[in-house]
Amino acid sequence: MPVTIRDVAEQARVSVATVSRALSSPHLVNHVTRERVIAVATRLGYRPSPAARSLITGRTGNIGIVVPDLGNPFFTGVLKSVQARARAAGYALLVGDSDEDPAAEEELVRVMTKQVDGVLLCSPGIKDGLIVTLAETTSLTLLNRRVRGIGAALMDSAGGMRQLVAHLAELGHRRCAYLGGPRNSWSNRERRRGLRAAARQHNVEIVEIGPFPPRYDGGVAAADLAVAADVTAIVAYNDIMALGVLARLRDRGIDVPGELSLTGFDDLVFAAVCMPPLTTVAMPVREAGRGAIDLLLGQLGDERPAISQLDLPTHLIVRATTAAPPKRRARGRSSR
Amino acid sequence: MPVTIRDVAEQARVSVATVSRALSSPHLVNHVTRERVIAVATRLGYRPSPAARSLITGRTGNIGIVVPDLGNPFFTGVLKSVQARARAAGYALLVGDSDEDPAAEEELVRVMTKQVDGVLLCSPGIKDGLIVTLAETTSLTLLNRRVRGIGAALMDSAGGMRQLVAHLAELGHRRCAYLGGPRNSWSNRERRRGLRAAARQHNVEIVEIGPFPPRYDGGVAAADLAVAADVTAIVAYNDIMALGVLARLRDRGIDVPGELSLTGFDDLVFAAVCMPPLTTVAMPVREAGRGAIDLLLGQLGDERPAISQLDLPTHLIVRATTAAPPKRRARGRSSR
DNA sequence: ACACGGGCTACAAACGTTTTCCTGTGGTCT
DNA sequence: AGACCACAGGAAAACGTTTGTAGCCCGTGT
Numbered sequence: 199m200p201v202t203i204r205d206v207a208e209q210a211r212v213s214v215a216t217v218s219r220a221l222s223s224p225h226l227v228n229h230v231t232r233e234r235v236i237a238v239a240t241r242l243g244y245r246p247s248p249a250a251r252s253l254i255t256g257r258t259g260n261i262g263i264v265v266p267d268l269g270n271p272f273f274t275g276v277l278k279s280v281q282a283r284a285r286a287a288g289y290a291l292l293v294g295d296s297d298e299d300p301a302a303e304e305e306l307v308r309v310m311t312k313q314v315d316g317v318l319l320c321s322p323g324i325k326d327g328l329i330v331t332l333a334e335t336t337s338l339t340l341l342n343r344r345v346r347g348i349g350a351a352l353m354d355s356a357g358g359m360r361q362l363v364a365h366l367a368e369l370g371h372r373r374c375a376y377l378g379g380p381r382n383s384w385s386n387r388e389r390r391r392g393l394r395a396a397a398r399q400h401n402v403e404i405v406e407i408g409p410f411p412p413r414y415d416g417g418v419a420a421a422d423l424a425v426a427a428d429v430t431a432i433v434a435y436n437d438i439m440a441l442g443v444l445a446r447l448r449d450r451g452i453d454v455p456g457e458l459s460l461t462g463f464d465d466l467v468f469a470a471v472c473m474p475p476l477t478t479v480a481m482p483v484r485e486a487g488r489g490a491i492d493l494l495l496g497q498l499g500d501e502r503p504a505i506s507q508l509d510l511p512t513h514l515i516v517r518a519t520t521a522a523p524p525k526r527r528a529r530g531r532s533s534r
Numbered sequence: 535m536p537v538t539i540r541d542v543a544e545q546a547r548v549s550v551a552t553v554s555r556a557l558s559s560p561h562l563v564n565h566v567t568r569e570r571v572i573a574v575a576t577r578l579g580y581r582p583s584p585a586a587r588s589l590i591t592g593r594t595g596n597i598g599i600v601v602p603d604l605g606n607p608f609f610t611g612v613l614k615s616v617q618a619r620a621r622a623a624g625y626a627l628l629v630g631d632s633d634e635d636p637a638a639e640e641e642l643v644r645v646m647t648k649q650v651d652g653v654l655l656c657s658p659g660i661k662d663g664l665i666v667t668l669a670e671t672t673s674l675t676l677l678n679r680r681v682r683g684i685g686a687a688l689m690d691s692a693g694g695m696r697q698l699v700a701h702l703a704e705l706g707h708r709r710c711a712y713l714g715g716p717r718n719s720w721s722n723r724e725r726r727r728g729l730r731a732a733a734r735q736h737n738v739e740i741v742e743i744g745p746f747p748p749r750y751d752g753g754v755a756a757a758d759l760a761v762a763a764d765v766t767a768i769v770a771y772n773d774i775m776a777l778g779v780l781a782r783l784r785d786r787g788i789d790v791p792g793e794l795s796l797t798g799f800d801d802l803v804f805a806a807v808c809m810p811p812l813t814t815v816a817m818p819v820r821e822a823g824r825g826a827i828d829l830l831l832g833q834l835g836d837e838r839p840a841i842s843q844l845d846l847p848t849h850l851i852v853r854a855t856t857a858a859p860p861k862r863r864a865r866g867r868s869s870r
Numbered sequence: 871a872c873a874c875g876g877g878c879t880a881c882a883a884a885c886g887t888t889t890t891c892c893t894g895t896g897g898t899c900t
Numbered sequence: 901a902g903a904c905c906a907c908a909g910g911a912a913a914a915c916g917t918t919t920g921t922a923g924c925c926c927g928t929g930t
Binding site: 588 | 877881882886
Binding site: 245246247248249250252253258260267268269271274275277278281282285290291292293294295297308309310311312313414438441442444445467468470471472473474 | 581582583584585586588589594596603604605607610611613614617618621626627628629630631633644645646647648649750774777778780781803804806807808809810
């Protein structure tokens with residue numbers, strides 16, 4: 199039923215070899231026969247079978263991406279950029295959602311591996327060792343995670359935290375809560391690292407709470423613990439958590455930023471439109487997605503590794519959830 | 535380099551045929567040899583080549599989904615649900631983002647078609663005729679679009695609009711603006727249809743503006759035209775547009791819902807956390823995604839068409855952007 | 871003792887490409 | 901005029917599976 203290369207060959211009165219060449223190595227076949235072949239091919243609506251092609255070439259024309267949560271606009275942001283870039287380069291995109299489960303991440307990569315030319319792994323909870331193991335099976339590029347010897351597009355989370363802490367310190371905050379994301383997420387570790395270093399430097403005290411699921415409900419849950427911690431500012435692992443915190447604080451009648459300052463991370467669209475608009479750190483999501491794909495594609499093309507990492511800057515965006523701490527700590531909600 | 539079925543066969547001292555059967559039709563092979571084969575296969579880490587398999591079986595184990603915008607949480611919501619369901623059924627998911635360009639949508643389907651067993655088309659701008667044409671090439675299921683003879687999961691947009699208008703009418707609104715989405719999106723037509731019918735019934739006047747790109751910036755742009763239209767309520771095509779409107783109104787110092795009521799559509803997470811929280815219509819996104827995949831998979835399994843449509847209810851969620859219209863129309867921003 | 875059949879397994883064809891190797895043709899250089 | 905070469909295109913192998921068919925062995929019924 200479907201039209202094969204044979205059909206085209208017959209109608210164009212050439213061999214299948216010629217059809218193949220006419221379509222994929224134009225310089226190897228005479229101009230006029232090529233025209234003829236192409237004409238027939240388009241008339242018949244011929245599309246080569248990717249299965250047959252990849253069986254012989256060993257390439258699939260696909261690339262895979264696995265993310266921890268398709269419900270998080272941060273990841274769909276990179277997904278969108280990645281999809282566009284991949285498609286522009288003639289690749290189709292396979293997507294897997296691991297639901298933040300490292301085991302699922304690994305399995306996803308394993309399943310994809312035979313079906314793609316390379317996979318882009320986003321901010322995984324997988325252990326480093328496992329990552330290099332996986333990288334032996336398929337070409338792997340990381341996003342927001344640094345592993346020795348593996349290509350990666352990285353956004354400077356630590357730097358973002360430094361800016362954030364500097365901002366809070368300048369406002370006068372001396373004791374802040376950090377609402378942690380997934381324990382062994384690289385992003386979380388980076389953010390914590392940047393946070394600690396900057397806190398030491400600016401002489402602000404950090405009380406770490408968590409880990410929490412890096413989702414809206416995670417923020418809701420975290421909010422209560424944060425207010426109990428007797429701090430003047432809350433630094434959330436990311437924007438959606440911050441939104442959850444914001445909602446919970448509103449419910450409890452706690453004024454932001456009057457009584458408590460709050461910051462997010464990622465600068466999702468919604469950070470700008472929530473009320474009050476969220477002070478956060480902008481991540482170069484588009485560039486990272488684009489860069490990651492370029493890295494991956496480059497890795498496929500060349501023979502020599504050419505492994506490299508792409509470092510992208512972040513920057514603080516001050517909106518309306520941060521202000522000077524209240525004069526006296528009259529909230530009395532602290533447990534001690 | 536990669537381990538093939540031959541390697542397994544040799545090590546297990548059976549023929550390749552037996553290996554194949556041992557792995558995919560267990561009842562056809564003796565218990566003990568099957569065990570042996572499986573042992574060898576796992577020891578070697580054998581994974582059958584999807585390309586070779588699909589070349590002979592004609593099935594790929596993939597399904598495709600094309601959406602208009604991966605940046606819209608509505609679509610990533612269905613994407614997430616779809617991905618989960620597909621994976622549970624042993625299918626991998628190919629995703630395409632058309633950027634709301636009908637031509638891109640078509641091309642995406644065309645490109646995917648050889649690579650998937652079926653595709654799920656989300657709320658496309660493609661014309662009906664073209665859809666049935668595409669459906670001849672591959673099995674197609676629609677989401678949020680009704681086309682005769684094609685399986686679809688549908689959410690009752692029109693019904694949602696009816697509830698919305700009833701709500702507004704009850705509050706006392708008599709003249710509302712509708713901020714239209716993409717002109718030939720089925721969802722937009724449905725929503726407009728429901729809106730008009732309900733408006734007639736409740737005796738409220740509708741002024742239609744648009745179409746606008748159904749994105750945040752689309753809403754920002756639409757806001758000004760809406761306030762110029764001298765209405766007491768704005769019905770936006772969807773939530774992100776509504777958020778754009780909200781932001782713009784805030785910038786202009788127009789109070790919502792005091793001076794102007796506003797409604798969205800979709801009930802994204804962010805509709806609940808923006809300020810004021812958005813009155814909107816909840817869409818059964820998860821169920822729709824799940825249902826669409828089930829429909830698609832069913833269509834693949836059976837020989838007889840079994841084409842059916844799945845209709846899912848929507849419901850109004852009243853939050854804080856709707857209120858009674860101001861007593862006198864003192865805004866004076868109308869152009870006449 | 872023989873025919874028969876059921877259970878397992880091996881052989882080989884087939885899927886639709888790409889690619890290697892080869893042949894033929896005509897032109898150019900010495 | 902002969903040798904050589906570039907160019908076009910064909911035949912066939914190969915990729916890694918699945919599956920139809922055939923063969924073998926053994927048990928059972930006559």
